[in-house]
Amino acid sequence: MKGGAKVIIEAHRHEGVFIARSKEDALVTLNSTPGKDVYGEKRIQVEGPPGPEGVATKLEYRVWNPFRSKLAAAILGGVDHIWMKPGSKVLYLGAASGTTVSHVSDIVGPAGCVYAVEFSHRPGRDLINMAKLRTNVIPIVEDARHPLKYRMLVGMVDTIFADVAQPDQARIVSLNSHYFLKNGGHVVISIKASCIDSTAAPEAVFQKEVKKLQEEKFKPLEQLTLEPYERDHAVVVATYRPAPKTKK
Amino acid sequence: MPYASLRNAIPRKTNKERSQPAARKKFGLLEKHKDYVQRANDYKRKSKALASLREKAAFRNPDEFYFAMTKGQTKEGVHRVRPAEASLPHDHIALLKTQDMRYVTMKRALDVKKAEKLQAGLHFLTEEAANKHTVFVDTEAEVETFDPAKHFGTDPALVTRAFNRPKLETLETPGAVLGVANVGELKKVRKAREKAYTELGERLKRSLSFKEVLEHMQVEKNVMGKGRKRKVQEAEDGKPAVFKWKRERRK
Numbered sequence: 001m002k003g004g005a006k007v008i009i010e011a012h013r014h015e016g017v018f019i020a021r022s023k024e025d026a027l028v029t030l031n032s033t034p035g036k037d038v039y040g041e042k043r044i045q046v047e048g049p050p051g052p053e054g055v056a057t058k059l060e061y062r063v064w065n066p067f068r069s070k071l072a073a074a075i076l077g078g079v080d081h082i083w084m085k086p087g088s089k090v091l092y093l094g095a096a097s098g099t100t101v102s103h104v105s106d107i108v109g110p111a112g113c114v115y116a117v118e119f120s121h122r123p124g125r126d127l128i129n130m131a132k133l134r135t136n137v138i139p140i141v142e143d144a145r146h147p148l149k150y151r152m153l154v155g156m157v158d159t160i161f162a163d164v165a166q167p168d169q170a171r172i173v174s175l176n177s178h179y180f181l182k183n184g185g186h187v188v189i190s191i192k193a194s195c196i197d198s199t200a201a202p203e204a205v206f207q208k209e210v211k212k213l214q215e216e217k218f219k220p221l222e223q224l225t226l227e228p229y230e231r232d233h234a235v236v237v238a239t240y241r242p243a244p245k246t247k248k
Numbered sequence: 249m250p251y252a253s254l255r256n257a258i259p260r261k262t263n264k265e266r267s268q269p270a271a272r273k274k275f276g277l278l279e280k281h282k283d284y285v286q287r288a289n290d291y292k293r294k295s296k297a298l299a300s301l302r303e304k305a306a307f308r309n310p311d312e313f314y315f316a317m318t319k320g321q322t323k324e325g326v327h328r329v330r331p332a333e334a335s336l337p338h339d340h341i342a343l344l345k346t347q348d349m350r351y352v353t354m355k356r357a358l359d360v361k362k363a364e365k366l367q368a369g370l371h372f373l374t375e376e377a378a379n380k381h382t383v384f385v386d387t388e389a390e391v392e393t394f395d396p397a398k399h400f401g402t403d404p405a406l407v408t409r410a411f412n413r414p415k416l417e418t419l420e421t422p423g424a425v426l427g428v429a430n431v432g433e434l435k436k437v438r439k440a441r442e443k444a445y446t447e448l449g450e451r452l453k454r455s456l457s458f459k460e461v462l463e464h465m466q467v468e469k470n471v472m473g474k475g476r477k478r479k480v481q482e483a484e485d486g487k488p489a490v491f492k493w494k495r496e497r498r499k
């Protein structure tokens with residue numbers, strides 16, 4: 001946006017995420033590489049609060065399209081917690097070309113880290129190119145079904161985000177959690193009903209997936225569908241091996 | 249021609265064509281021989297045609313019959329051998345129809361593209377949520393006492409604002425809202441945003457109706473194609489009719 005168009009930036013419930021209201025009405029993240037877009041998304045410049053010398057800083061935000069990102073759709077759908085904030089370490093399964101990954105990289109900031117796993121080579125190439133500019137992204141072009149292949153690259157993480165769109169997603173997530181997720185860490189899983197079982201009702205599919213997670217020592221916290229951005233999709237958030245309750 | 253240039257050097261008298269005398273001006277331009285030849289040729293051609301028609305009429309067979317005669321009709325004094333719409337050959341019409349389809353496809357693509365571009369920045373941030381949010385709790389008792397405002401740690405007034413329920417502590421931090429403009433500017437920006445949403449809605453609606461039109465055109469094109477077919481379902485509420493083709497064995 002040029003010419004200092006009037007924009008209001010509203011801090012979001014989730015740290016590192018914002019709402020921009022101008023001619024647009026958009027979810028945005030603070031661009032960690034100002035002046036550069038990742039996949040042709042719009043950028044919005046705003047005059048920040050004056051710094052210590054009294055000079056106003058320029059802030060740049062990138063529009064995060066919920067029609068293309070399940071995580072963005074979940075945030076606008078009102079998810080309570082995304083378990084990603086500045087400094088978080090996130091394992092992202094099914095990164096594709098890294099559109100969503102780039103926004104997660106904005107959120108976790110320089111102190112955090114995103115391990116982005118993608119299995120196909122073609123989107124993997126875009127992912128690697130994106131990571132060249134964003135040093136907190138570690139691209140891994142491997143099959144998420146074989147976490148042993150990339151165990152040397154990934155440390156313990158706080159959160160696993162999964163959007164692999166595979167019928168055995170629950171198994172992939174628990175396998176990766178077993179290797180990389182700290183106890184009491186969290187998983188955020190996007191479920192596309194038609195990818196798991198195209199004949200059953202979406203609601204039943206989501207329920208079954210939650211059941212599978214429970215069997216793998218996850219404790220579900222919340223589940224939300226992604227209308228109006230996606231049809232028959234849900235995001236489930238769960239805790240991994242939560243510490244036994246002592247208080248309350 | 250020798251000394252052509254010398255000849256041109258001497259001024260010559262220009263011969264003016266005789267024009268219609270003023271007294272006969274009402275008869276128009278004065279006819280010259282050239283004009284007469286044209287008029288005579290025209291007259292001869294016409295009288296020859298008339299003579300030939302007269303001859304044909306004189307020798308006409310009163311029992312003459314062609315099937316085209318049954319299709320012919322006289323409309324407003326003009327005899328038509330065939331109804332006007334069948335004037336273009338079948339494959340020519342088929343071609344025109346594909347061109348129509350291409351045009352509609354192109355128009356639709358424009359709308360879809362523009363809508364996508366608008367939608368990238370318009371995220372439908374409205375108060376009423378369109379989705380379903382389930383929170384899992386441990387005991388039945390917690391279900392009874394569930395308080396959304398407390399659960400989300402936000403102001404009770406913001407609970408329905410699914411797209412952003414700021415936490416109480418976020419609301420208190422000074423930089424929570426950046427770049428507040430004056431009221432007049434706010435209003436202008438809001439107007440522009442509303443206009444953009446309206447445009448988006450219209451483009452989406454139009455691209456859908458283009459899609460419907462395309463479906464109809466496709467069916468029409470298929471029907472014009474080869475093969476024996478029958479209608480298995482009538483066209484209804486915007487959907488084109490459904491045809492079924494007879495299976496034909498291919499060698």
Ligand SMILES: C[S@@+](CC[C@H](N)C(=O)[O-])C[C@H]1O[C@@H](n2cnc3c(N)ncnc32)[C@H](O)[C@@H]1O
Nearest residue numbers: 069094096099100118119120143144163164165
């Ligand atoms: C729905 S897309 C993810 C889109 C991405 N999360 C975004 O929002 O931009 C799913 C991706 O998962 C990848 N994928 C599927 N199976 C995989 C596996 N076993 N390991 C790693 N990636 C996988 C696919 O190649 C595909 O790019």
